[in-house]
Every structure is written in structure tokens, then in C-alpha cells.
Amino acid sequence: MAQYEKILLKNMEQPGYTGALGDYERTGGYQALRKVFTEMSPDQVIDEVKKSGLRGRGGAGFPAGVKWGFIPKDHPGPKYLCCNADESEPGTFKDRQLMERDPHQMLEGMAITCFAIGAETAYVYIRGEFRLGAKILEKAVQEANAAGYLGENVLGSGQTIKIHVHAGAGAYICGEETALLESLEGKRGMPRFKPPFPATHGLYQKPTVVNNVETMANIPHIINRGGEWFSGIGSPPKSCGTRIFCLSGHVKRPGNYEVPMGIPFRELIYDVGGGMRSDKPLKAFIPGGASAPFLTPDHLDVKMDFEAVAMAGSMLGSGGVTVMEEGTSMVWAALRLMEFFYHESCGKCTPCREGSSWLAQTLQRIWNRQGREGDLDLLAELCKNIAGRTVCAFGEAEVGPIQSTLKYFRHEYEALIQEAEASRPRSKEIPVMTQ
Amino acid sequence: MATQATTTETVTLTIDGQSTTVPKGTLVIEAARQVGVMVPHFCYHPKLSPDANCRMCLVEIEKMPRLQTSCSTPVAEGMVVKSSSSTQAQDARKSVLDFILANHPLDCPVCDQGGRCDLQDFSHEYTATTSRFKELKRVFNKEYFSPLIETQMNRCVQCLRCVRYCDQVMDVKALAPVGRGTLTEIKAFGAHELDCEFCGGCIQICPVGAITSRLSMYEFRPWMLKRTDSVCGYCGDGCQITFQTKGNALIEINSTQGSGRNNGDLCARGYFGYHVSEHSDRLNLPLIRKGDDLQPVQWDEALELVGQRLLDIKAKHGADAIGGLISGRCTNEDIFVFQKFMRGVIGTNRIDSSVRYGHLNGVHAMQRVQGTHRWSVCFDDIESADTLLLVGTNITETNPITGLRVKEAVKRRGAKLITIEALEPAIGSISNIVNLAQHHLGVKPTGYAAAILGLVKAVVEQSILDVELQAKSPAFFNDISARLQALSWESIAAQTSLASDTFIQAARVFGQGKKVVILVGPGVLRSTGGFGMTTNLLDLLLLTGKLAQPGCGLAPLAEENNDQGAYEMGGIGAVLPGGTSLGDSEAREHISKAWGRPIPDTSGSSLPQMIEDAQQGKLKALFVVGENPLASLPPSSGIHMALKKLEFLVCQELFLTETAQQAHAVLPACSYAEKDGTFTNTEGHIQSVRKAIDLVGESRPDWEIFSALSVTMNDPMEYGDVKEIGKEIRNLLPGTRTLGPAPLPAQPNSSTIARYVTADYQRDVATRYQLPANATETDDLILQVSQSLFHSGKFSRKAKGLIQVEAMGKLYLHPEEAARRGIGDGDTVKVSNGLGEVLTPVGLRERIPQGVVVYPEHFDEEIRQLLPFDVDAETQVPYCKIARVHLEKMVGP
Amino acid sequence: MLLVKFKDEVEEILSRYPVKRSALLPLLNLAQREEGFVSELAMRDIAKVLDLTPPQVFETVTFYTMFHLKPIGKFHLQVCKSLMCALVRSDELVTWISKKLNIGPGQTTVDGNFTLSVVECLGSCGTGPMMQVNDDYYEQLTEEKVGRVLDDLARVGECSLKSGPFMFPMPLAKS
Numbered sequence A: 001m002a003q004y005e006k007i008l009l010k011n012m013e014q015p016g017y018t019g020a021l022g023d024y025e026r027t028g029g030y031q032a033l034r035k036v037f038t039e040m041s042p043d044q045v046i047d048e049v050k051k052s053g054l055r056g057r058g059g060a061g062f063p064a065g066v067k068w069g070f071i072p073k074d075h076p077g078p079k080y081l082c083c084n085a086d087e088s089e090p091g092t093f094k095d096r097q098l099m100e101r102d103p104h105q106m107l108e109g110m111a112i113t114c115f116a117i118g119a120e121t122a123y124v125y126i127r128g129e130f131r132l133g134a135k136i137l138e139k140a141v142q143e144a145n146a147a148g149y150l151g152e153n154v155l156g157s158g159q160t161i162k163i164h165v166h167a168g169a170g171a172y173i174c175g176e177e178t179a180l181l182e183s184l185e186g187k188r189g190m191p192r193f194k195p196p197f198p199a200t201h202g203l204y205q206k207p208t209v210v211n212n213v214e215t216m217a218n219i220p221h222i223i224n225r226g227g228e229w230f231s232g233i234g235s236p237p238k239s240c241g242t243r244i245f246c247l248s249g250h251v252k253r254p255g256n257y258e259v260p261m262g263i264p265f266r267e268l269i270y271d272v273g274g275g276m277r278s279d280k281p282l283k284a285f286i287p288g289g290a291s292a293p294f295l296t297p298d299h300l301d302v303k304m305d306f307e308a309v310a311m312a313g314s315m316l317g318s319g320g321v322t323v324m325e326e327g328t329s330m331v332w333a334a335l336r337l338m339e340f341f342y343h344e345s346c347g348k349c350t351p352c353r354e355g356s357s358w359l360a361q362t363l364q365r366i367w368n369r370q371g372r373e374g375d376l377d378l379l380a381e382l383c384k385n386i387a388g389r390t391v392c393a394f395g396e397a398e399v400g401p402i403q404s405t406l407k408y409f410r411h412e413y414e415a416l417i418q419e420a421e422a423s424r425p426r427s428k429e430i431p432v433m434t435q
Numbered sequence B: 001m002a003t004q005a006t007t008t009e010t011v012t013l014t015i016d017g018q019s020t021t022v023p024k025g026t027l028v029i030e031a032a033r034q035v036g037v038m039v040p041h042f043c044y045h046p047k048l049s050p051d052a053n054c055r056m057c058l059v060e061i062e063k064m065p066r067l068q069t070s071c072s073t074p075v076a077e078g079m080v081v082k083s084s085s086s087t088q089a090q091d092a093r094k095s096v097l098d099f100i101l102a103n104h105p106l107d108c109p110v111c112d113q114g115g116r117c118d119l120q121d122f123s124h125e126y127t128a129t130t131s132r133f134k135e136l137k138r139v140f141n142k143e144y145f146s147p148l149i150e151t152q153m154n155r156c157v158q159c160l161r162c163v164r165y166c167d168q169v170m171d172v173k174a175l176a177p178v179g180r181g182t183l184t185e186i187k188a189f190g191a192h193e194l195d196c197e198f199c200g201g202c203i204q205i206c207p208v209g210a211i212t213s214r215l216s217m218y219e220f221r222p223w224m225l226k227r228t229d230s231v232c233g234y235c236g237d238g239c240q241i242t243f244q245t246k247g248n249a250l251i252e253i254n255s256t257q258g259s260g261r262n263n264g265d266l267c268a269r270g271y272f273g274y275h276v277s278e279h280s281d282r283l284n285l286p287l288i289r290k291g292d293d294l295q296p297v298q299w300d301e302a303l304e305l306v307g308q309r310l311l312d313i314k315a316k317h318g319a320d321a322i323g324g325l326i327s328g329r330c331t332n333e334d335i336f337v338f339q340k341f342m343r344g345v346i347g348t349n350r351i352d353s354s355v356r357y358g359h360l361n362g363v364h365a366m367q368r369v370q371g372t373h374r375w376s377v378c379f380d381d382i383e384s385a386d387t388l389l390l391v392g393t394n395i396t397e398t399n400p401i402t403g404l405r406v407k408e409a410v411k412r413r414g415a416k417l418i419t420i421e422a423l424e425p426a427i428g429s430i431s432n433i434v435n436l437a438q439h440h441l442g443v444k445p446t447g448y449a450a451a452i453l454g455l456v457k458a459v460v461e462q463s464i465l466d467v468e469l470q471a472k473s474p475a476f477f478n479d480i481s482a483r484l485q486a487l488s489w490e491s492i493a494a495q496t497s498l499a500s501d502t503f504i505q506a507a508r509v510f511g512q513g514k515k516v517v518i519l520v521g522p523g524v525l526r527s528t529g530g531f532g533m534t535t536n537l538l539d540l541l542l543l544t545g546k547l548a549q550p551g552c553g554l555a556p557l558a559e560e561n562n563d564q565g566a567y568e569m570g571g572i573g574a575v576l577p578g579g580t581s582l583g584d585s586e587a588r589e590h591i592s593k594a595w596g597r598p599i600p601d602t603s604g605s606s607l608p609q610m611i612e613d614a615q616q617g618k619l620k621a622l623f624v625v626g627e628n629p630l631a632s633l634p635p636s637s638g639i640h641m642a643l644k645k646l647e648f649l650v651c652q653e654l655f656l657t658e659t660a661q662q663a664h665a666v667l668p669a670c671s672y673a674e675k676d677g678t679f680t681n682t683e684g685h686i687q688s689v690r691k692a693i694d695l696v697g698e699s700r701p702d703w704e705i706f707s708a709l710s711v712t713m714n715d716p717m718e719y720g721d722v723k724e725i726g727k728e729i730r731n732l733l734p735g736t737r738t739l740g741p742a743p744l745p746a747q748p749n750s751s752t753i754a755r756y757v758t759a760d761y762q763r764d765v766a767t768r769y770q771l772p773a774n775a776t777e778t779d780d781l782i783l784q785v786s787q788s789l790f791h792s793g794k795f796s797r798k799a800k801g802l803i804q805v806e807a808m809g810k811l812y813l814h815p816e817e818a819a820r821r822g823i824g825d826g827d828t829v830k831v832s833n834g835l836g837e838v839l840t841p842v843g844l845r846e847r848i849p850q851g852v853v854v855y856p857e858h859f860d861e862e863i864r865q866l867l868p869f870d871v872d873a874e875t876q877v878p879y880c881k882i883a884r885v886h887l888e889k890m891v892g893p
Numbered sequence C: 001m002l003l004v005k006f007k008d009e010v011e012e013i014l015s016r017y018p019v020k021r022s023a024l025l026p027l028l029n030l031a032q033r034e035e036g037f038v039s040e041l042a043m044r045d046i047a048k049v050l051d052l053t054p055p056q057v058f059e060t061v062t063f064y065t066m067f068h069l070k071p072i073g074k075f076h077l078q079v080c081k082s083l084m085c086a087l088v089r090s091d092e093l094v095t096w097i098s099k100k101l102n103i104g105p106g107q108t109t110v111d112g113n114f115t116l117s118v119v120e121c122l123g124s125c126g127t128g129p130m131m132q133v134n135d136d137y138y139e140q141l142t143e144e145k146v147g148r149v150l151d152d153l154a155r156v157g158e159c160s161l162k163s164g165p166f167m168f169p170m171p172l173a174k175s
């Protein structure tokens, strides 16, 4: 099995590494922060990150440096950084590990980002269920404050960088960046329409950067070792660096694995993950979290980079790879995901709000052997009527599983419907009233 | 959003093949509307910031990926938009309807909105015939929502217009979207019923039938209703309302966005207060006193009696033995004919009207300093002001719709708000304007005079002064400066509890304003020294050089719907129609000639004067039209005795009021819903009142009764209809009656200003720039009797909608003040002072400052016996709304 | 009043944000931790501190699934039922718990100790089947393991099987 150099998980995999400030410092922690404060200008930091080709790890894959560059330079008044630690995409559990095991790595990344964009205040929006993660982060922030890496007068520079941990309270949609901002403002987590984008009208309508935990965690390494170094890893020019893929489902060794982008799925599932859990063969896999359309064994040799997966009709998304073995009903799988999306639709947009319940109910019916002829056309049309017509990307996400399973496993749906039709009593003729 | 940045930049774009040029920043949906392309929508509303949630307004825009919501997309140069010409967009709309109808109960046959429902209309347009939705529909369990407002959440399309209106426009925030996703429903708080301003805005703005009025529920189908546009008869804001009648029944009232000075917004009084006209207590026939009783008679008999008695008294005691009092609720035409009757037929200037109760102070001060009897600004100037100073006005409750302009200015356009107010910032179930203030100068109801002086002093000390005027009129500046210098900050603090700093900060903000409007309310206009205080506020504008600047000015808020008109129609003795002084012999000539009747040159007299004269036997008869002085004035005014002493009291009324019960003759007048005419609102805008229902019983319009009376008195003033009166007024006063969509604000008159700063100011400068005696804070509680949002005078107590929201008077005080005295919500207390003692239940309100108790004037039968009576030396405005009292908790049941 | 009791904590929370309303979720979390649910009184108190109306607090509370408007059991067992956990038999976990405690999803044991809920993804997809009990995660559960967890909780109020700082898979010790 090929061995790859780890960047993000390297420290935490050292025996005895606790993630406390001392441990982190011993491995060179906060040197990058010192470097930007002593040697670099904010623009240089942004340029370095642009050069690295780092793309967001939260799902959309937007180039981080470019996003930072959108923050108006001469804006009077506060700007904000929000670290998206809402990690709620089914199939994804990497941020949790990054936060709980090596909190300073992401905090240092956040501090550098604050320096680059000129923000004095940053928030970590962590999903409410991650109580342990929030506690660990809070402690780490205190340590960093005490050590002068955060707080007022960072490293004697006179600059202030305050980081606060803000816990959500149970809402997947708050991972969507504008819903996150609404939620952070103490409101219902309903996405905002864009434009305007957070870069100009973000938190409290002020310029704001929202970045994922893993994105942040990469920053210190890019500063320490240079953007060029980073852009040489993985699958340049569009998919640089490593990624932590979250492997779950019917695989022998589920877990978080950091590998360079661009290795094929086959390698991740079979070499890194040890292959299928039982002797049943692979039937389908989700390549990038619940929002990503299903792929089939035919796609095992697709390279795990943004472009290749998109070419294959899905997306790398949040990096959650879920493996399903032969014998798993794809209708059932789609239903489980659809129930999730129905539960999590914020309810703002008519198509998503009403469509998610309609889709979930229809799938339930089909799965309960009460499907009807015409249901599949209806499903397809409902999906078409949701995707692309909503405020946020949830609309596309929720239809992905259905569209892709309909595409690759239509026969499973048909079989269930046929079963239902066969067992259904033929409709009686309507009795005609006689005089 | 209704608020577009004032910009001259324009953008040209094409919509469905039509080219149009609109201001930059316009939304595509608005631009489309301007070229006649109606993009279907649910969540968009021009009053609200876009939310783009319904996805109905999708359009195709060239060079943009996917469909765009036209409600949230601003126009761009060269944009090519396809709405109905895009099959893709049409298809998307159809699918949105499909989604909405999936969970919709389709109960149109029993829905009050049926027939005027956006969902119905769009469904019809997009021919969504049968739904493919075969699953179970979402059903919300019905819960009681509120006394006046009903929800049917199964019909809700979740556009959140109601919620956004309640927050963005009203600043009330009483509606909550509860839950998530398709199970979201609109509720109040928990399982509690809605507790809010009951403005009816959520009902009006709901595009479907999810929120409806309980007052009219199930009583109509929209197409059965006849619409009559008219003007609300409650407060000086002058909101345009549309009566919706079925046969002769008033079914509901609403108001159309885009029309009227209120732009479709209403308050509880306007929206739910319309049943007074139909009340079963309405007088059907004239009544005349026979012994102890008032007995119904026919009109002939009543008119004969009234005419004869008036003629007799005139013959015996002279015309000045007769006085007249008319309500500011009457139309301009009524008031005009009344004063003509009094001056021309009776021959006296002893006329007064409710403008005397306070608004006169404002008008009189404007006349004096700037030579106008109207505002030099209008509502739109309030909205576009950059700095607003509110003094003594709990504007939400007295003038709610003017209040919306203030909210718009502050919340959406970023105006700075300074308040001098006896309310404290606190969130309650109705909005509280001081919550929005950047600088709140909180005073007790007795502290306004000192606070105004403090602000003027700060302005002078900080030299925020108009140097030009200062150079021109140094004496005025020096005189005032010297007087202010003599007032110590300590002495101001003794009456306001505010430090100099507070005033200085507010003064700086005030000084920086380019468009500054001062709104003055009853706290100033109706309290001791009201005229002086108002004049001092004008001084503030003068000193800072803002008085004559465009967009700047003083705006005294009229309490009754036609107080302004009452003044302008000559409804007070000292003023002729047109607002000129009775002493202006040229004007008097002109009017006498037109009438063919001499106007007496004896001075007119005010209501307080008439009370005194009646007590002394100098006034023998009083003609009271729509007023109820026995209920409006406290016993300390001497009104009881005065009325008793009269030889003849005639009341023209809708109901048998306290005063009417004392009368020798009662003439049944009709309400504003039954007649035509005009009202002039607080900004001086004249608007048409139109007859919506038939006359109740034998009641008649006021003007018609005066006219009939003049005939029996052998001096006929004959009018065929209201239009003839209007014509007469127009001829008499050219230029004063422009009925249009918006008023033209009056221009301050430079020679009046010059006269004021050189000489006229001196007349009372000494008293005005002195702290009032007896205003220093003491341990006594200050009782303030004031206007509530849910009532207007005593009249609205007959409105079944309003009485459901507020049914009785309570003494309101701050929870901590109450706690300190061991008083709980609902307890009974004894309020007392040297004038008497009263038992009343207590209510708690956090916005009432400690040391102050407030009682709604609409229920003041008992409490008014505690009010002392005082009259303004200059304007004869009676002051009787404030008293010092003691409070005692009553134990036992 | 809650906010008096936790005055310092409330002030610290308020100090984190330039706009008061942002403190809403943290304060609700505080209230719920104290009382076990979000009471009406708490909502009113919080509204007052943040210059909000009670309905504004209420609408926010009801958007988030972690807030309870009514008291629930002392231990809230939340089993993830989303696809990834379902693939590794989370439905059976629900059955095991139901069998042991005699309650179904949405129900509370008669002694008020346990409330069982079936929830969506908790971010623990590689270590299913799993459940969250109050603040703690319990992962890779088997029937036997979950039995022990429930016993321990009922007996001593905590259980050592709860997850610590997350690392999955644990790296093989280098030899």
C-alpha cells in the first residue's frame, strides 16, 4: 500500500500527542503565525494561499485565497472570519477529529486568516452536538490567549484577534454559509439569497469570510512550507493538497484517511479502507457526503479530485465516502437520505420545502410496496423542479441521491412498484345507479 | 424595498421585449411592473425587504445561469429579462404552484380570501388543474390565535410577509414562524394568544386566506362587497380607508397600498374600529327635554324649538350670550357651515372646537414664528429626514401612522432619532418609539419644559448656531443666550434628572442634521406651558438655522382627525376661515361680503372663557356639536356648574353622551361613514370623506342640520349638497383646498420670522426661558392621563373590535415601582390627592418611568376628578392631563 | 431567575458579540442545561436581556432540534438513523434500547430516567451504530455494549464507554 505524507493528521498520529498547546508548539506550532506577523503583509499571505491552490474543504471547493481577496481592503469598521465547524453532512466526520485532536492547528489557521483579511473577531460555529469538541476548542482558545497567540496584542504586534466558540443547536442547514451567519446572529438558520455575498455583506452585514475547519487547518502548513510546496501535492493544478476522506459504510476499515487528492476511489476503498467488509461486492458508493449523487463500481477508477468526480456526474463535496455492498436496496438508501433532507429543509423555498416532503412521502410509499405506475416519472419531475430553483444548494443536494439511483438502479424502483401493482386489487368498476 | 437610494443614475433594460429605463437599484420585478409586466409573486412586497423564498417570480435573464428571482435581483445595464416570454420561467412557476397546492387544503368555498386570492388567481392563470400530489396533506391543529385575528395555517404559503411586516414596518415583532420546513406555522408566543398592536397589517398583507379578521369572518364573499374610499375618523394622521359594505352593513375596512397618506397601513383603530357607526345606541330621532326627560320628537319640532330658543336668547341677552362648540371629528364642511351659522346667523364669535385641546398651541406657535398655520414639512419629509427629534409624543399610540414614517426613517434609512419623552425604552407588546432612539432624554411628564431648555442651552453653549442669523439679529441671540446662561445645569437636572452631557450629545447630533424634523405631541401641546415650549422648539430650529431649510420644520401632531381643518375652517372664534386672525379687518370684510352677512368684530371666546362666562351667567346658551365637554374636562374646570347654569343647551350628537343627557335638545347627527365631505389631516392635507352606508335612523349630516336651523331662524343658508359648501370654501379661500395625492407644505414666511426675531419674541421670552415653577421632582407620583392605541376619545368604546382589545381603564405603572409598594398586576389601588380619591385596578408596563402612573383617557370617568385645571395665558388651551397623586394598595376583595 | 444566577456567565457570553441577539443560542443552551428544557419563563427572561420580543426568541428556539420546550428524561438517548449509521444497523440499536428500556422512540421511561429519540446524522458516520446521551457520544455500539451503557447510566449516572477526543481509526502503534 502506498504511503503518503500526511499534513493535517501528522501531529495527532504521533503517540502521546494530546493537542495541548505545548504539544503543538513542540511540533512547530504557531511558527506560521509568528512568520506572518514578522515577515509578511496581509496581501502576501493571501497571495501565498492563492498560489497554493487550496480549495475549500467544506463542500463547494471554492479557492480559499480568492475568497479572501474579495474582502474589501479599505472597508471601515469590522470584518469577520467564521470557521464552519457545523459538520453535519451525513458521511462526514473529519472536522470533529481535527478539532478534538489538534485544535491549535485550526486556531492558528484562523489567526493567520484574520491577519490576512484584517479581522479582529472570529467565530467557530460548531454544531451543537459536538459538546466535547466545543469544550476542547474553548480550552485551546484560552491557552492561546494566555500565550499571546490570540487576544489583544497578538505576539506583541498590537493587533487584536479574538476567537469565540459558538455552538449551534441542531440544524444541518446552518452549515450553509449564509444560514450559518443568520444562526450566528441569533436567528433562525435560513440561508440568505446571494448576491450580496458574505465577502461584502456577511455577519452583521459586514465583510466576512466563511471557511471550513479543514481549510483552516491547512493554512499554517502553507505558510510554513510555501504555497508552491502545497500546489505540488495531489492533483494539480485544480485539486492541490491532501484531503481527509471520511470512509464509512460497508467497508472493512472505516475512518478518516488523509491522502493526496487524485488517487482513485479504488485505492481509497480497497487499499486504504481494506476493501469490503464482507465478501459481498461493492454495489454503489457516495463520493462526497450525502449531497453527492451515487456512483457505481464502474467509477472506481475515477480520480478523487474536484474535476474528475464532477465529470463522473457527482461531486467530491465534503469528502465523505460511503460504501454500500451488494444487497443494499438503493431505494431504501435514497429514502434514508431523503428523510434526512426532509427533516433538514429549512422551509424557506417553496420547491425545497414542499418538494422534500413530497419526495420523502413518495419514496416511503414505494418502499412500503405501495408504489404506483407513474411514480418514477413524478419523482424525476419533482427533482427537476427543485434543483436550481432554490436559494441555497440544498435544493440540488436533496435530489442527487434520487436522481442518481434512478439513473443507475431504476430497476430496483420498478421492481418494488411492480410488486405493489401486482398485489393491489384491480380497481372495481364504479357501480352505476339504476332506476 | 420601498426605499431606494435617491440616485439619479439610471439603467436601461429589456423586459419581455420592451425596453425601459429605471433608476439604478430598482428590482427587476418593479421594473417589470412599470412596463406592465406583472411577474407573479407571493413573498415579494414593495414595503418589505426581499426574501426570495416563494420562488414564484423566477425569470430568465440572458447571460445568467439558471432562473433568477426577479424580486431580489436589481436591474443592470443592458439586461435582457424574459418573464412570460420564457417557457422555462412559466414552467417553473407552474411547478411552484404545484408544490404549494400539494399541501393546500383547497377550502376556497369557505375562505374569506376566495375571490381576491393570489394563489387562486395564479392557479387560474397557470392552469394547474389536478394536483399529482397523492400523499397525506400536512394538517396543523387549530389553536386559538387572537381576539380579532384568525389564522388558518393550512392555507399558509409561508411567504413570511406577515412576519416581516410586523417586524420591518410595525417594529412590533409579535409573529413567529414556528418550527422548520413544511411544518412551519405562524404563531404568537408559545401557546399564548397574539398580543400586539392589532394593526391588521398581517391580514392585509397575507396573499392568501391564512390570516383573516374575526370581525368579518364568513360574513361575505369579496364580490358582494361595495367599496367606498374614505378617510379614517380617529386621529390626525388621516389614513385613507376603504369601507367594504354589504347592503347597508359595514363588513370590513381595509386600505390599499400605494394610496392615501398612509400607503395602505392602518392601526387598530382604523382597521378594527369601524363598528361605531352601526352601534345600536345611535340616536334615531331628535330629543327634547320635557320636564326631567328627553323625549323623541320629529325634526320639525326640534328645529323649531332650538331656533326659537336661540332667537329668544339672542333677543334678550345679545348674540354673545350664545356660544358654540364643535368637534374636530366633523368634516371641514360641517365646521365651515357651523361657524358661518354662529357668526352670520347668531352673530357671535364665541366659537370653539377641539383644536383648542392642544393642537392650537402648535398652530399658534407656527403662525407666530414662521407665519404658517400648517406644517412646513409633510410625512415624506419625516421619512427622508436624517435627524428626527420627538418631543412628548408616544407616537405609536397617538399618531401610529406618522409613527411608521419615523420607523421607516430610523430603521431603514438610518436617520438619527432623539427623543424627549416620558417613556423609557422597553420592549412590550406594542412598539415603543424610544427603543429606536440614539439619544433618549427620558423625563417625567412635568419635565418637558426643562428638557427643551436644556437642549436649547446645549445648542447655544456648543455654538451650534446659525451665524448668518446671529449676525443679522444679535439681540435675539444674545437675549436668549443670556437667559439660558442664567439657567444652571443643576436646576435643569432638578427637573429632568439629566446631566448636561446628555443634552450636549443630543445637541451635537441635532446640529449635524441637514434635514431635521421636530415632531411634537400631547406631552408638550397639552401640558402646562405648552405654547411656550412649542415656541422654544421653533427657536431651536431658528437658532440652528434650520427653520427655513427645505426638509426641516416643526410638526405638531393633531390628535383628532380634523383638528387642523377645524382651525382652518374658522372653528375657533379668534380665527377666520383660512386661518387669518379675526382682527384682520380686510379678511373679515372679504368674508362678510361673500356671505352677505356681517361678521361681528367682538372678540371670539375660547371654551375655558365660555365656561367661566356661563358660571357667571354671561353665557346663556351653548350649541355643542359632537363634543362632550362633561367627559373631556375634569370637574375642576367648572364645566358641571357652567352647564347647569345655562338656559339652553343643545347637543348635536350620534349618541346620548354625558353632555347630551344634560341638554334641552339633542339633534341626531350622522357619522362620517354616512356622509360626504373632507378632512384635513395633521400635515394639512385635505382628503375626501365619502358616504358608505345610509343614514342611521333620522340622523342627518351636521351641515344639513345647521342649514335647516338657519331656515327655521329665518336667515337661510341653503346648500343642496356638500359640493356646494366645498365650492363656497374654494371661492372664499382660493388655493387652500388642493385635493391631491400629497400636500404642498407651507413655506415659512421670512417677514414673519424677521418680525419675530426682532420684536415679537420679546413678548414672553422671559417666561419661556425660565424653568417652570412646581416642576421640580418630588416624592409624589405623577399621574398622566393619556391616549391609548386602541381608543380615540370615548367614542371608540362603542367599537366592538377595539373593546375586545382594551375594555377598561387601569392605572399603569412600572413593575418595580409596583413591587416597591407591594402592588401586583391586577390589584386594586386607591389614587388620591387634594381633589379626591379613586379606586382602580393596576396594570404593569415597563416603559412607564418610575414615579409616573398612566391612565387611559378613554376610561377616565372617575380618575379625572383628580386632575387640576389650568389655562394657557396666551392660547387659552386647557391643561388638565397631569396631576400629582398618592397611591395606596387596597387590601381585601 | 436564571440570568441572575449565572450573571457572570451571561455577561461573558454577551461580551463576545457586538450585537446582542447573537447571544441567543448560547443563552438558550445555558437555560436548557440548567433546567433540562427551555421554559417559557427562560424565554421571556432571555428576550428581556437581549432586547427581543418573546416571539422572536420562540421562533428561533423552534428552528433548532436540540431545544426542548418540555421536560424530558434525565438521559436523552439520541440514536442516529441516517444512512451511514443505518448501513451498520442502527435500526437494531433502536430495537435493543427499546427492548431493554421498554420504550419506543419519542417515549420516556416511567422513572423519568431515559428518553429515546431517533435523530439524523450526528457526525459519527464511521463509528456507527452510535448514540448521543446528553453531552456524550457512545460509538460502535453492540447490544452488549449499549446494555452496559444504560446500566451504568441508570446506576451511577455516567459510563466510561463514552467517547473521548475523537480519532478514528486509532493509528497503529509504530513498532
Ligand SMILES: Cc1cc2nc3c(=O)[nH]c(=O)nc-3n(C[C@H](O)[C@H](O)[C@H](O)COP(=O)(O)O)c2cc1C
Pocket (backbone or CB within 6 Å): A055, A056, A057, A058, A059, A060, A061, A062, A064, A084, A085, A086, A087, A088, A089, A172, A173, A174, A175, A176, A177, A178, A210, A211, A212, A213, A215, A216, A392, A393, A394, A397
Ligand atoms: C446545505 C449545505 C450544508 C453545508 N454544510 C456544511 C458544513 O457542515 N460544513 C462546512 O464546512 N461547509 C458546509 N457547507 C458549505 C458552506 O456553505 C461553505 O461553502 C463552506 O463553509 C465554505 O468553506 P470552504 O470554502 O472552506 O469550504 C454546506 C453547504 C450547503 C449548501
Ligand code: SF4
Pocket (backbone or CB within 6 Å): A173, A190, A191, A344, A345, A346, A347, A348, A349, A350, A352, A353, A390, A391, A392, A393, A394, A395
Ligand atoms: S433550498 Fe431548502 S434549505 Fe436551502 S434555503 Fe431553500 S428551503 Fe432552505
Ligand code: FES
Pocket (backbone or CB within 6 Å): B040, B041, B042, B043, B044, B051, B052, B053, B054, B055, B056, B057, B058, B069, B070, B071, B072
Ligand atoms: S416573490 Fe420572488 S421569490 Fe417570492
